[in-house]
Amino acid sequence: xxxxxxxxxxxxxxxxxxxxxxxxxxxxxxxxxxxxxxxxxxxxxxxxxxxxxxxxxxxxxxxxxxxxxxxxxxxxxxxxxxxxxxxxxxxxxxxxxxxxxxxxxxxxxxxxxxxxxxxxxxxxxxxxxxxxxxxxxxxxxxxxxxxxxxxxxxxxxxxxxxxxxxxxxxxxxxxxxxxxxxxxxxxxxxxxxxxxxxxxxxxxxxxxxxxxxxxxxxxxxxxxxxxxxxxxxxxxxxxxxxxxxxxxxxxxxxxxxxxxxxxxxxxxxxxxxxxxxxxxxxxxxxxxxxxxxxxxxxxxxxxxxxxxxxxxxxxxxxxxxxxxxxxxxxxxxxxxxxxxxxxxxxxxxxxxxxxxxxxxxxxxxxxxxxxxxxxxxxxxxxxxxxxxxxxxxxxxxxxxxxxxxxxxxxxxxxxxxxxxxxxxxxxxxxxxxxxxxxxxxxxxxxxxxxxxxxxxxxxxxxxxxxxxxxxxxxxxxxxxxxxxxxxxxxxxxxxxxxxxxxxxxxxxxxxxxxxxxxxxxxxxxxxxxxxxxxxxxxxxxxxxxxxxxxxxxxxxxxxxxxxxxxxxxxxxxxxxxxxxxxxxxxxxxxxxxxxxxxxxxxxxxxxxxxxxxxxxxxxxxxxxxxxxxxxxxxxxxxxxxxxxxxxxxxxxxxxxxxxxxxxxxxxxxxxxxxxxxxxxxxxxxxxxxxxxxxxxxxxxxxxxxxxxxxxxxxxxxxxxxxxxxxxxxxxxxxxxxxxxxxxxxxxxxxxxxxxxxxxxxxxxxxxxxxxxxxxxxxxxxxxxxxxxxxxx
Numbered sequence: 001x002x003x004x005x006x007x008x009x010x011x012x013x014x015x016x017x018x019x020x021x022x023x024x025x026x027x028x029x030x031x032x033x034x035x036x037x038x039x040x041x042x043x044x045x046x047x048x049x050x051x052x053x054x055x056x057x058x059x060x061x062x063x064x065x066x067x068x069x070x071x072x073x074x075x076x077x078x079x080x081x082x083x084x085x086x087x088x089x090x091x092x093x094x095x096x097x098x099x100x101x102x103x104x105x106x107x108x109x110x111x112x113x114x115x116x117x118x119x120x121x122x123x124x125x126x127x128x129x130x131x132x133x134x135x136x137x138x139x140x141x142x143x144x145x146x147x148x149x150x151x152x153x154x155x156x157x158x159x160x161x162x163x164x165x166x167x168x169x170x171x172x173x174x175x176x177x178x179x180x181x182x183x184x185x186x187x188x189x190x191x192x193x194x195x196x197x198x199x200x201x202x203x204x205x206x207x208x209x210x211x212x213x214x215x216x217x218x219x220x221x222x223x224x225x226x227x228x229x230x231x232x233x234x235x236x237x238x239x240x241x242x243x244x245x246x247x248x249x250x251x252x253x254x255x256x257x258x259x260x261x262x263x264x265x266x267x268x269x270x271x272x273x274x275x276x277x278x279x280x281x282x283x284x285x286x287x288x289x290x291x292x293x294x295x296x297x298x299x300x301x302x303x304x305x306x307x308x309x310x311x312x313x314x315x316x317x318x319x320x321x322x323x324x325x326x327x328x329x330x331x332x333x334x335x336x337x338x339x340x341x342x343x344x345x346x347x348x349x350x351x352x353x354x355x356x357x358x359x360x361x362x363x364x365x366x367x368x369x370x371x372x373x374x375x376x377x378x379x380x381x382x383x384x385x386x387x388x389x390x391x392x393x394x395x396x397x398x399x400x401x402x403x404x405x406x407x408x409x410x411x412x413x414x415x416x417x418x419x420x421x422x423x424x425x426x427x428x429x430x431x432x433x434x435x436x437x438x439x440x441x442x443x444x445x446x447x448x449x450x451x452x453x454x455x456x457x458x459x460x461x462x463x464x465x466x467x468x469x470x471x472x473x474x475x476x477x478x479x480x481x482x483x484x485x486x487x488x489x490x491x492x493x494x495x496x497x498x499x500x501x502x503x504x505x506x507x508x509x510x511x512x513x514x515x516x517x518x519x520x521x522x523x524x525x526x527x528x529x530x531x532x533x534x535x536x537x538x539x540x541x542x543x544x545x546x547x548x549x550x551x552x553x554x555x556x557x558x559x560x561x562x563x564x565x566x567x568x569x570x571x572x573x574x575x576x577x578x579x580x581x582x583x584x585x586x587x588x589x590x591x592x593x594x595x596x597x598x599x600x601x602x603x604x605x606x607x608x609x610x611x612x613x614x615x616x617x618x619x620x621x622x623x624x625x626x627x628x629x630x631x632x633x634x635x636x637x638x639x640x641x642x643x644x645x646x647x648x649x650x651x652x653x654x655x656x657x658x659x660x661x662x663x664x665x666x667x668x669x670x671x672x673x674x675x676x677x678x679x680x681x682x683x684x685x686x687x688x689x690x691x692x693x694x695x696x697x698x699x700x701x702x703x704x705x706x707x708x709x710x711x712x713x714x715x716x717x718x719x720x721x722x723x724x725x726x727x728x729x730x731x732x733x734x735x736x737x738x739x740x741x742x743x744x745x746x747x748x749x750x751x752x753x754x755x756x757x758x759x760x761x762x763x764x765x766x767x768x769x770x771x772x773x774x775x776x777x778x779x780x781x782x783x784x785x786x787x788x789x790x791x792x
Contacts, residue, residue, distance in 0.1 A: 001025065002680055004317055011107070013316040016678070018104040021094050023050050027686035030054055032321075032677055033106040033113055034345040034689065035133065036328035039140035040252060041344020044106075044113055047083040047131060047147065048093055055079045055168060058344045058351065059202070059254055061337035063406040064175045064195035071404070071412045074340070074351030075175035075195055076168045078204045078228075080250040081133070083147060084161040088154070090121045092129070097121045108317075108324045110297040111135065112290075118152070126152040136289065137296040140333060141251045141277060144286050144293075150243045158244050163224075163231030164191040164204045170347055176202070180271065181230040183223045188279070189230050190271060201255040203274040207282035210234050211245040247286040251278045258334060300327060304368055306701070309727035315701075318674035322697040325689055326364055332371075335378035336407065339691055346688020352404035352412050353379075355438040356692035358445030359617070360648060364698045366452040367708060370733050374458060377449045380442050381462035383409025384469065387439075391473050394433075398472025401439045403431045422600040430500050435493040436477065440511035443470040444621060447518055451713045454735040460533045464522055468541055471519030474512040475549050478557065486558040494572065496614035497646070498604040502572035506560045506615045513557045514622060516550050523547045562626075567633035571615050578608045586643050592684075593645045610642040612649035616656050623659075624711055632660045647676050651696025655704040658720055667722035670700040702730055706743060707771075710734075716769040717750070719743040719785070737766060739777075748783040 001022065006015040018029050026045075030053070033044035043056035056076050063072040085092040094102075100118040107114065115131040128150040136142040149158055166176065179192030179201070189206045210217045221232035236244045253260060253274040260270055268276075281289060304323055308316045329343030339357050341349040357376060365373035380387075384399055386409020391400035393411075402411035413432025420427045446463045449455065478487035489512060494505030523543050526534035537543055560570050570576050586595045586609075595609065616638060619631045635656060644650050650673035657666035676693045677685045702708050706728055707718030715734050721727075721743060729742040731753075738753040748770065752763065766777045775781060 001682070002028075004314055007105075011109070013313055013320060014108050016106045016108070016317070016321070019102070021099060021102050023052065023095065025682045026050060026053050028682045028684075029104065030056075031345050031685040031687075031689055033104070034325075034328070034343075035111050035113060035135040035143070036344050037135055037137050037140045038328060038331045038344075039333055040135055040143065041328065042081075042135050042143060043345055044133075045079075045081065046115075047081055047145075048085065048091075049082060050095070054346065055082070056346060057168075057252070059252060059256075060331040060344060061334065061407060062195065062200050062202075062254055062256055063198060063351065064200070065197045066173045066175060070173075071350065071352075071414050072198075072406045073170055073173075073175075073347070074344075076170045076347070077202055077252060078164050078166040078191055078193065079168050080143070080164050080204055080206055080248075081145060082162070082165060083246070084159075085129075085147075085149070086157075086159040086161075087121060087127055087149070087151075088123070088125060088156050090123065090125075092119065092121075092127075094119070100126065108320050109301070110294040111137070111324060111328065112294075125154040125156065127156070128152055132290075134290055134293055135328075136293045137300065137327075138292040139281060139289075141253055141274075142281055142289065143250050144289050145248045145250075146245065146286055148243050148245045149238070151238050151240050153240065155237070155239050158236050158238055159233060160210075160235075160246050161231055161233045162206070162208060162246070162248060163189055163229065164206060166191050166193050166204075166228035170350075176228075178228050181225050181228075182271075183230065183232070184275065186220055186223075187232065188275065189232065190275065191228075191230050192271060193228070201270055203253045203270050204250070205253075205274045205278040206248060206250045207278055208232065208234070208246065208248045209282075210236060211247070212236060212238065213242055214245075249278065249282040249286065249289065251281070253277070304731060306731075307727070307729040308701070308725060311724045312671075314674065315671075315725070318678055318697055319701055321678050322674075322694045325691075325694045326361070326698070329689070329691055329694075330361075330365070330372060330376075332369070332375055335375040336382050338376055338379040338405070341691055342688025343691045343694075346686075348687030349404070350412070350414075352406060354404060354692070355441040356648065356695070358441045358448075359621070360651070360692035360699065361695035362445050362448065363703065364695050366449060367702070367732050367734070370449075370453045370455075373449055373453070374455065377446050377458065378462060380409075380446065381466060383407070384466065386410040388469065391476075396473055397476040398474075399439070399466070399469035400436065400473045400477075401442045401470070403435050403438055418596070420600050421597060422603070427601060431493055431497065434491055434501070435497070437492070437494060437505070437508045437511055439470050439473055440508075440515040443467050443515045443518065444511065448710075451710055452734065454713075464526065464533065464537060465541070467515070467519045467522050468537065468543065468546065471516045471550055472541075472546055474516055475546075475553050477512070478553055481558070484558070485556070487553055487556050488558050494614050495612060495617055495648075496571065496610040498601070498609055498611040499572060499575065499614075500601060500605055502574065502605075504558055504560060504570075505572045506569050507571075507618055509557065509559055510618055510622060510625070513554065513559055516554045516557070520547060520550050520554065523550075562630045562633070566637075567627075567630045568637055569615055569630065569634055571610075571638070575608060578606055580608050583609060583641065583643065587640075589643070590681075593643075595643060595645070608641050610638060612642065612644065612646035613652040613656075614638070617652060619656055619659065620652065623709065628660075631656070635660050644672075647673075647690035647693035648696065650676070651693060651700045654696075654700040658704040658707070661720070663720060663722050666700075666704060667724060670697075670704065670722075673697055673700060701728070702732075706730060706741065708732060708741075714767065714769060717741065717748065718771050719748055721745065734766070743785075746785055748785055750777055750781045750783075752777060752779045754779075 003017040041058040045055040098120040104115040113133045130148045133145045176193035331337040338353040340351040387399035404412040416426040490503040654669035709716040732739040740751045742749040
C-alpha cells in the first residue's frame with residue numbers, strides 16, 4: 001500500500017509511493033503527499049472525486065470567523081484540481097471498472113506528485129492515464145497539473161471537464177461570499193470570493209491547453225456556470241496509442257498579499273492583476289514552469305541537505321520528508337503569519353499557531369535558515385497587541401500570548417472538544433484559559449533567536465519589548481502564599497495536558513522565573529548603554545518601575561527542587577502523590593490516546609500518567625540549570641508514565657535520551673517519531689501533518705545525535721551517533737557563519753563555508769564547546785572523538 005523504495009535506485013531516500021488504490025486510506029496520502037510553498041498549501045486529493053475525500057487549498061494568514069460564537073480558521077479556498085473525465089461516455093473512476101496497474105509517487109526532490117494508472121472500463125476498453133502536479137516554489141501563487149490519456153485497446157472520445165469550484169467548505173462551514181465568475185478568451189477562467197468576516201478577496205484564475213500527440217488542438221471548450229462554480233468542457237478523439245494531453249496552470253491571489261498591496265493604489269483591479277500574472281506564466285508552458293520550480297528546489301536542497309549513513313534507509317528518507325514539509329508549511333514570505341499545528345495540509349486545529357513553533361520548529365530555522373527564523377519571531381511581535389489585550393481580558397498586565405493564535409494575537413482556542421467518556425457531553429477545553437506557559441515559550445524563542453544570530457536590530461525593534469511585556473505578565477500572574485512566604489502559580493495546565501487545574505507546575509514556574517530574570521538582565525544591559533532603545537522603552541513601559549517589581553518578586557518565586565535522595569522534581573504539587581496504575585496496555589496501544597476511552601480528563605488528573613513530556617522539556621530548554629543526576633533520575637521516573645499521546649513527545653524524549661546516554665532508546669524513539677506521519681498507520685495524519693513532530697524529527701537527528709545545542713551565545717557540539725548510523729553530515733548556521741558539520745564513529749569535522757563576500761578576508765575566530773571542551777574554529781576543525789582532542 002505504502003512503499004518507501006524507489007523504482008530507480010538513484011532516487012532511493014527521495015520517493016514515497018502509494019502502490020494500490022484504497023478509498024479507505026485517502027486521507028493518509030492526501031496529507032503526506034501535500035504540496036505547497038509556505039504561501040499556498042494544497043492537500044493531495046485525487047483529480048477525480050471520492051466519498052470521504054478532503055479537498056483543501058489554504059492560503060497562509062487568511063483567517064475568517066464564520067460567526068461570533070466560533071473561533072477563526074483558515075478558510076478552504078476554491079478547488080481548481082478536480083477533473084471529470086469521460087472516456088467513450090463512461091466516467092473515469094477507480095471504484096468502477098478494473099485497475100490493471102496503479103502507482104502514485106511523491107518525489108521529495110521537487111515536491112512533484114505523479115500518478116500512473118492502467119484502467120479498464122466496464123465495456124472492456126483499456127486506458128493509460130498519467131498525472132503530474134506541482135505547486136511552484138519559484139512563484140508562490142502558481143500550481144500546475146498535467147494529465148495524459150492514451151487509449152490502449154479501442155479508439156476513444158475523451159471529454160475533460162475542468163474549472164474552479166467555489167462550493168468548498170471547512171467541514172460544512174462556508175467562509176466565502178460569492179463574487180464574480182468569468183470566462184475570458186474562451187479558455188481563461190476566473191472566480192472571485194470574499195471572506196465573510198475578515199473581508200479578504202480571493203481571486204482564482206486558470207488557463208488550460210489541450211494537445212494531441214504533442215500538438216496543440218484548436219478547440220472551443222464548452223463553458224458552464226453554476227453557483228460558485230465556473231467550468232469548461234474539452235473534447236477530443238484519440239486513436240489507439242495516441243495520447244491526449246491536458247495542461248492546466250492555476251493561480252491564487254488575495255487582497256492580503258504583500259505583492260498586491262504594494263500595487264493596490266493603481267487603477268488595476270485584483271482580478272486584472274491576477275490575469276496578467278497568470279497569462280505571463282501560462283505563456284511559458286507547463287514544462288518551463290516546472291523546470292523553474294525544480295531548479296528552485298535544487299537550490300533549496302543544496303542549502304539544507306542532510307546526509308545520513310544508516311543501516312535503515314528510512315532514516316534518511318524521514319529527515320528529507322521532514323525538511324520538505326518544514327519548507328512548505330512555513331510562510332517565509334511574510335512575518336505577519338506563522339506555522340499552524342497542521343501546517344497548510346489539513347483543517348486540524350483550524351490553522352492556529354501553538355507553542356509548537358517556538359519550541360519544536362523554530363530551532364530548525366535558527367540553525368538552517370536564520371532569515372526565515374527571523375520572520376517567525378517577528379510574527380510574535382506583530383501579535384503583541386493582541387497578547388496585551390488577552391492579558392487584560394484575564395485580569396493581568398503585560399502580554400499573555402494565546403494558546404492558539406491566528407493573525408491578531410487574541411485567543412483562538414475553541415471552548416468545546418471531544419466527548420467526555422463519563423458524562424457523554426463535549427469536553428470543555430481549558431487550554432485557552434490556563435495553559436499559560438506559552439507566554440514564556442514565546443519569550444524563550446525570541447531570546448534563542450537572538451543568541452543564535454546575534455541580530456541586535458531585531459532585539460532593539462522587537463525582542464526587548466517581548467521579553468519585558470511577557471515578564472510583566474508573569475509578575476502580575478504570581479500569587480503570594482502567606483503560609484510559605486513564596487509566590488506560587490496556581491490553576492494551570494503544564495505541557496502534560498492530562499493534568500488540568502494543577503498548582504506549581506514545575507515547567508511553568510521555572511519558565512516564568514527564567515522569563516522574569518531574562519527581562520531583568522536585558523533591562524540592566526539597556527540601562528548601561530542608555531541608548532535610544534532604552535529611552536523609548538522607558539517612556540513606553542516605565543522600565544525602572546517594572547524592574548523594581550521583577551527584582552522584588554523573582555527572589556520569592558517557588559521553584560520545585562530535586563529531592564535530596566531521589567533527585568526527583570515534582571511535576572506539580574500533587575503528581576507524586578497520585579494513584580499509580582498499570583499503564584502497559586496504553587503504552588503498547590495501536591491507537592493514540594486510547595486511555596480516553598477508559599478515563600475522563602477528570603479521572604486522568606488523579607492518576608500518575610502523562611500525555612507527553614512535561615518537566616523533561618526543561619532539561620532541554622534550561623539544560624545548564626540541572627545536574628546530570630537530576631536529569632537521569634527524572635527521565636527514569638517520568639518516561640515510563642508517559643504515553644506519548646501527543647506527537648510532540650517522542651522526538652523530545654529521543655533528544656533527552658541522548659543526554660542520559662541511552663542511545664538505543666534514543667534511536668527507538670527517533671524511529672517512532674519519524675513514522676508518526678510517514679509510517680504505515682493509515683489514519684495517523686488524517687487531519688493534516690503533525691508540524692511539531694516534523695520539526696522534532698530534525699531536532700532528534702541534529703540536536704540529539706548531532707549534539708547541537710547553544711547556551712547564552714555559545715555553540716555546543718556533543719555528537720553521539722546511534723549504533724545504526726555510521727555518518728551524519730549537516731549544515732549549521734551560527735551567528736552569521738555557515739558551517740558544515742560531519743560526524744562519524746571516530747571523528748568530528750567542522751568546516752566554515754565562505755561566502756563570496758568573505759573570500760580573501762580574515763575570519764574572526766569562533767569559540768565552540770565540543771563535549772564540554774573549548775575549541776576555536778577559524779575555517780576548519782577536526783576532533784578525534786575517542787581522544788577528545790583536535791587533529792593536527
